[in-house]
Amino acid sequence: MMRKRIISVAALAVSASLLFSGCAGGSGDADAAAGGSAGDSELGLPIGEEPSTEANPELTALLPEEIQESGVLKMGSEFPYPPMADLNEDNRAVGYDPELVRALAQKLGVEAEIIKQPFSTAIPGLQAGKIDVYMGGMTDTPERQETLSFVNYLFxxxxxxxxxxxxxxxxxxxxxxxxxxxxxxxxxxxxxxxxxxxxxxxxxxxxxxxxxxxxxxxxxxxxxxxxxxxxxxxxxxxxxxxxxxxxxxxxxxxxxxxxPVYAGIGILKEDEQLVEALQAALQELIEEGTYQEILDRNGLSDFAVESAEINQGKAL
Structure with a gap:
């Protein structure tokens, strides 16, 4: 289950100051694909090393050429939004979405760069090429499916x-x-x-x-x-x-x-290669147990999906 954290108004102010003090370009996670710091416990988020996995070259080959060449998968998310995402005392992204995208990137043989992207500007950020995917508990809906495809990862x-x-x-x-x-x-x-x-x-x-x-x-x-x-x-x-x-x-x-709804990794609908690659990577994480480890660490076990599916969201 989730670890308790003590949040005061001052602590929230610190978190907000971290959020707006220059992490927008990236969290530095491309250089730290696994392993949280002991300071994470002060945020009530998991401590110790994150679950890790091995790259699958066959899945790397599914990625769009530009991501293969850059070696970086850019994920946008909003901070703070615990337990989905938060920043620790080192200004490093922690929580469910950062852990999962780092594992997905490992599986795909690339590095993860995590970029601050407010939820309300997620789709413009994707369309502008600032980010490749958006992860922030985004609900999969038929309306959003007109622009995005979702690799569903919570229910x-x-x-x-x-x-x-x-x-x-x-x-x-x-x-x-x-x-x-x-x-x-x-x-x-x-x-x-x-x-x-x-x-x-x-x-x-x-x-x-x-x-x-x-x-x-x-x-x-x-x-x-x-x-x-x-x-x-x-x-x-x-x-x-x-x-x-x-x-x-x-x-x-x-x-x-x-x-009840599905939430998913949001990807521009036309980026079919990236959708296929992420679906395959998530499925491998599910089958090997890494996905469940990440859920358990972040208190989200009750919201697991059984398999990696696309666009399961229905009209509310």
């Missing part, structure tokens, strides 16, 4: 998070009707809430550019709750200030989270 629902003690007595989605609820910009969560049947008092969905802003809005009372991926909700409730800030709303109608 789970969404959950509502309120302040500790759940002062509004929230339970089901109906309880959010007429209230301010925070979500990340351009997320599926916002679409779900806006489409929820509330009669004459719809949910007042308030979008924020980053997840840190979403959490701050609830702590500051600008929203009564936020909605996020179930695995992120549970992690935040357990780890923020040792579990004393947030509380996951336990919906009796959807104990595992509502509207």
């Amino acid at each position: 789970g629902g969404f959950k509502t998070v309120a302040m500790k003690g759940n002062p509004e007595g929230l339970s089901t989605l109906d309880d959010l009707c007429g209230l301010n609820v925070a979500v990340g910009a351009s997320t599926v969560q916002g679409d779900i809430l806006r489409s929820h049947d509330c009669g004459d008092t719809p949910v007042n969905v308030v979008e924020y550019p980053t997840d840190a802003d979403v959490h701050t809005a609830v702590r500051a009372g600008r929203a009564v709750a936020f909605v996020t991926d179930g695995f992120v909700a549970e992690w935040l409730a357990e780890n923020t200030n040792d579990g004393e800030v947030f509380e996951v709303v336990r919906d009796p109608e959807a104990p595992a989270g509502f509207s």
Whole structure:
């Protein structure tokens, strides 16, 4: 299970300062394809060496020529977004997505470069060639499939998070009707809430550019709750200030989270070679057990997929 972390307002400020202090170009992970530092434990993320794997030359040959020539796979992700991604005290990317992309890169015989890319600009970043793939718990939807292909790597629902003690007595989605609820910009969560049947008092969905802003809005009372991926909700409730800030709303109608969806590695639809290469690499990681090790280390075992599939996302 996830390791607890103590997050204070000051610690969040440090994390934010790391995020905006020049890591945008890359995390240095091309030179550190395996092995976390002991400092990772202070973030509540895994300590010790990351799972590693061996390159498969047959899979390397599947990569687009430009990636084979550069020897680098560029992955975009948003920080902080634990347990998916965070930065340790050395400004190194840690968490599920960084660990998985480093393992995928190893399997493909290249190095991983991790680049800060806000979720709301993921697709423009891919289209501009700044990144090759986006990994950040991106929900696989038919609308996004018009532009992207997804190598699905997680499956789970969404959950509502309120302040500790759940002062509004929230339970089901109906309880959010007429209230301010925070979500990340351009997320599926916002679409779900806006489409929820509330009669004459719809949910007042308030979008924020980053997840840190979403959490701050609830702590500051600008929203009564936020909605996020179930695995992120549970992690935040357990780890923020040792579990004393947030509380996951336990919906009796959807104990595992509502509207379960696939999340995946987002790749431009026309990059068919890269899609094929990553699907094959993920399948090998699944079969050899490296994928499960990475899930277990990051407290995400309940959200595993059984095999590497493409575009399983359906209309919500």
